[in-house]
Amino acid sequence: MSTIEQExxxxxxxxxxxxPTVESPGERRRAEKQERAQAREDxxxxxxxxxxxxxxxxxxxxxxxxxxxxxxPRFDDFTVPFHKGMTVLDALIYSRDxxxxxxxxxxxxxxAVCGSDALFINGRQRLAxxxxxxxxDAGTIRIEPLPHQEVVKDLVVDMEHFYDQMEAVEPxxxxxxxxxxxxxxxxxxxxxxxxxxxxTRCIWCGACMSSCNIAAGDNEYLGxxxxxxxxxxxxxxxxxxxxxxxxxxxxxxxxxxxxxxxxFSCTEVCPKDIPLxxxxxxxxxxxxxxxxxxx
Amino acid sequence: xxxxxxxxxxxxxxRWRDFSAGMWAWIxxxxxxxxxxxYLFTHIAVLxxxxxxEALYNGTLQGLEALLVVRFxxxxxxxxxxxxxxxxxxxxxxxxxxxxxxxxxxxxASMVLTGAIVxxxxxxxxxxxxx
Amino acid sequence: xxxxxxxxxxxxxxxLLQRITAVFxxxxxxxxxxxxxFVNHAAEVTLAGTTARMSSIGYFTTMWLFLVTATFHGVNGxxxxxxxxxLTGTRKRAVKWVLVVAGVLLIAQGTxxxxxxxxxx
Numbered sequence: 001m002s003t004i005e006q007e008x009x010x011x012x013x014x015x016x017x018x019x020p021t022v023e024s025p026g027e028r029r030r031a032e033k034q035e036r037a038q039a040r041e042d043x044x045x046x047x048x049x050x051x052x053x054x055x056x057x058x059x060x061x062x063x064x065x066x067x068x069x070x071x072x073p074r075f076d077d078f079t080v081p082f083h084k085g086m087t088v089l090d091a092l093i094y095s096r097d098x099x100x101x102x103x104x105x106x107x108x109x110x111x112a113v114c115g116s117d118a119l120f121i122n123g124r125q126r127l128a129x130x131x132x133x134x135x136x137d138a139g140t141i142r143i144e145p146l147p148h149q150e151v152v153k154d155l156v157v158d159m160e161h162f163y164d165q166m167e168a169v170e171p172x173x174x175x176x177x178x179x180x181x182x183x184x185x186x187x188x189x190x191x192x193x194x195x196x197x198x199x200t201r202c203i204w205c206g207a208c209m210s211s212c213n214i215a216a217g218d219n220e221y222l223g224x225x226x227x228x229x230x231x232x233x234x235x236x237x238x239x240x241x242x243x244x245x246x247x248x249x250x251x252x253x254x255x256x257x258x259x260x261x262x263x264f265s266c267t268e269v270c271p272k273d274i275p276l277x278x279x280x281x282x283x284x285x286x287x288x289x290x291x292x293x294x295x
Numbered sequence: 296x297x298x299x300x301x302x303x304x305x306x307x308x309x310r311w312r313d314f315s316a317g318m319w320a321w322i323x324x325x326x327x328x329x330x331x332x333x334y335l336f337t338h339i340a341v342l343x344x345x346x347x348x349e350a351l352y353n354g355t356l357q358g359l360e361a362l363l364v365v366r367f368x369x370x371x372x373x374x375x376x377x378x379x380x381x382x383x384x385x386x387x388x389x390x391x392x393x394x395x396x397x398x399x400x401x402x403x404a405s406m407v408l409t410g411a412i413v414x415x416x417x418x419x420x421x422x423x424x425x426x
Numbered sequence: 427x428x429x430x431x432x433x434x435x436x437x438x439x440x441x442l443l444q445r446i447t448a449v450f451x452x453x454x455x456x457x458x459x460x461x462x463x464f465v466n467h468a469a470e471v472t473l474a475g476t477t478a479r480m481s482s483i484g485y486f487t488t489m490w491l492f493l494v495t496a497t498f499h500g501v502n503g504x505x506x507x508x509x510x511x512x513l514t515g516t517r518k519r520a521v522k523w524v525l526v527v528a529g530v531l532l533i534a535q536g537t538x539x540x541x542x543x544x545x546x547x
Contacts, residue, residue, distance in 0.1 A: 123313035213318065218512045258437045259510060262389045264317035264398055278395050284441065285392070291438045325507055332500030336528075339493075339536045346542045349473040360469035369468065376459060380452050390445060419464055 045098050054082040056133055058091055060103065061144040064153045073151075075142075076100070082133060088121055088141060089128035092155075105155035112271055115203030118210070119155055120144040125207035125269040146210040162206045165223050169230040169250055176240035192237045199232040199279055201272040208266035208276055220255040224266035224276040227251055231279040234286070245290075252287040260284070316399035320382055327379040334372060370420045374413045381405035444502055447495040454492045473543070480544040493536040501529040 049055055058078045064070040078095035089107055096103040105128070106116040112130040119128050122142055133141065149157035179186060208224040209215050215223045222230075230251045234244050251257050257280055266276040314322075341359070344352045359365050385401045388394050394401065462468055466475065480486050505525055513521060541547055 213321070214510050217510055220514075252438050254437050254509070256437075258441050261321050261510065262317065262386065262398075263315070263321045264395075265315060268315055268317070275395065277389075277398075278392060281390060281392050281395075284390070284438075287438050288442050328500070328503050328507070332504060335496055335500055336532060339532060339539060342539050342543075343535060345473060345476065345539055352473045352476075356471050357469065360471075369463070373459065373463070376455060380455060383448050383452060387445060387448060416463075419467075 041098070048081050049079060051081075055079050056082045056091065057140045058095055059140055059142045060092070060095070060155070061151075062103075062154055063151055064102075064104075066153075076103075084134070086133050087129055088119070088126070088131045088133060088136075088143065089117055091133060091141070092128060092143070104153045113203060115205035118146055118205035118207040118271070120146055120210070125211045127205060127207070127271040130271050146206060148210050148212075148216045149206070157206075159206055161219070162204075162209050162223070162225070165209070165221075165226040166204065166229055168222060169226045169233075169247065171226075171229040171233065173233060173236070173238070174240055174243040175238050176242065186238055188236065188238055192235075196232050196235050198272075198274050199228050199235070201274055202228055202232075203272060205271060207269045207271060211265040211269045213263060213265065214259050214261055218255060218259060221259045222251065222256050224260075224270075224280065227257055227260070227280050227283060228274060228276050231283055234283065248283075248287055248290055251283055252291075257284045257287060316402045320385070320398075320402040320405075323378060324382050324386070327375040327382075330372070330375045331379060366421050370413065370417060373416055373420065374409060377412050378405065378409040381408055440502060440506075444499060444506075447499040450491070450495050451499055454488060454495075458492065476543050477545060480540065481546055483546065486540065486544055486546060490537065490540055493540070494533055497529050497532050497536075501525045 056079075058080060059075045060078060061073065062070065062076050063073040078091075078099055080091045080094045082091075087110075089110060092103070092105055093107070096105075105119070107129065108114040108116045110129045112127050115127075117128040118125055120143070121128065121131055122136055122138060125146060128143075143155065145151050145155045145157045149159065149162070152158055175186060202225060204225065206225065208228075212221075212224060215221045230247050233239050234247045234251075239247075260277070260280045262277055262281065264277050267274075267278070270276055341355060342352075344355045382402065382405045385398070385405055388401070389398060462471065480489065505522060508521055509518065
């Protein structure tokens with residue numbers, strides 16, 4: 001069974017061209033040793049696949065503008081043995097470790113906290129580490145980088161614009177008065193905590209922004225995550241009045257909350273289940289109320 | 296299957312299978328909105344014949360109504376208007392923050408209701424004699 | 427980024443007006459359809475009948491408000507749709523004024539027609 005379908009010619013050719021034409025015995029020994037290791041590894045992969053009852057196929061988006069022959073985006077297939085509890089990230093890691101070490105994707109905590117592995121999996125923005133393969137109906141899993149962001153390499157996208165939008169709402173706490181004693185806590189009542197609880201869960205993964213039609217068409221739109229960030233602070237009772245007014249001014253600009261068309265795409269893809277649309281709608285009403293006061 | 300570097304936007308119709316209820320509602324609402332604003336301009340233009348006098352006004356309206364295709368277009372207009380009204384109601388509730396969890400169901404409901412109202416109205420629209 | 431934003435922005439009022447006109451239009455559009463397709467069949471409309479209806483002050487006012495709110499709602503909706511597509515700068519300003527002129531002309535012409543249809547004036 002030929003399981004390795006991805007193209008590895010590129011690396012091989014570069015390796016060959018780097019090799020000196022005259023081989024020393026040591027080099028030959030090392031090359032042979034490497035060959036044997038490779039053969040063993042291939043055999044091990046074959047055995048693993050034979051032994052596991054189920055395999056799944058990953059169709060992974062590949063693109064690398066810096067390597068010749070990879071500038072044209074394409075999809076590579078990887079066959080991965082399936083085990084119970086396997087996530088899409090596990091399958092990606094398996095593919096990278098066993099088939100193609102050049103396969104590039106971001107991941108860190110593997111437990112849906114760091115927000116670095118949001119990917120476009122089977123036509124939807126999901127966290128690879130939180131997506132159980134068993135939950136995906138299809139036998140083939142199609143993995144692409146997040147839409148609406150520039151692809152840097154393979155599954156890695158440029159998050160700079162997303163971070164800019166997040167910073168635009170000035171996402172930090174700023175109370176009017178600080179307690180006299182530096183060690184004194186700034187308490188929040190339970191009800192208010194409940195109100196902003198969900199909005200504090202954002203992990204900056206960018207899935208919402210990527211799913212948003214409006215953010216796709218209007219690059220200046222703040223986007224769901226940034227507006228949610230503004231909500232988190234504007235609705236916090238401890239926020240200073242002046243800072244809140246400033247924050248409302250930022251989110252009610254032309255490319256702020258009014259651009260939201262309530263398609264609920266962001267709410268549906270958010271891996272932390274933040275009711276983003278609800279928060280944006282509440283800020284719209286807050287902004288209108290705030291303006292009515294001055295009319 | 297080859298895909299270009301620019302992988303297209305999510306709302307590309309090639310991905311229509313992945314569209315969610317909210318996206319469909321937005322697309323239909325926008326489409327029906329364009330139709331209605333287009334009709335508004337046409338409607339005023341046709342009614343402007345009233346300025347020219349009774350004969351022209353009556354002649355134009357009855358002439359148009361005598362065409363079977365106009366009757367069908369009117370059914371289409373009804374469908375468009377009813378959907379825009381029902382989904383508009385849904386959007387007003389969404390703006391008020393009411394029933395956000397049921398936003399997909401309310402979209403399906405407005406689709407079904409639109410269909411029912413249109414089907415029930417077809418006899419009235421096509422029934423009148425083609426003068 | 428924040429410092430680029432001007433504080434003289436009327437988007438909130440446009441958003442609110444779009445909703446307020448929507449509420450009015452839902453009722454009036456449904457009424458209009460009922461009256462002119464189910465109560466009076468469209469094929470049987472004559473200027474005499476139209477004039478009879480339009481000569482009631484209440485009906486005339488409702489229809490004129492229908493014209494104004496529908497024009498605002500429609501033209502503003504088109505403008506929003508174009509901004510959502512990422513329209514900016516000079517083209518946005520041009521589109522804005524084209525839409526404003528179109529809206530004003532439509533209301534002017536609609537008013538002329540309404541006046542011609544009534545014997546109130």
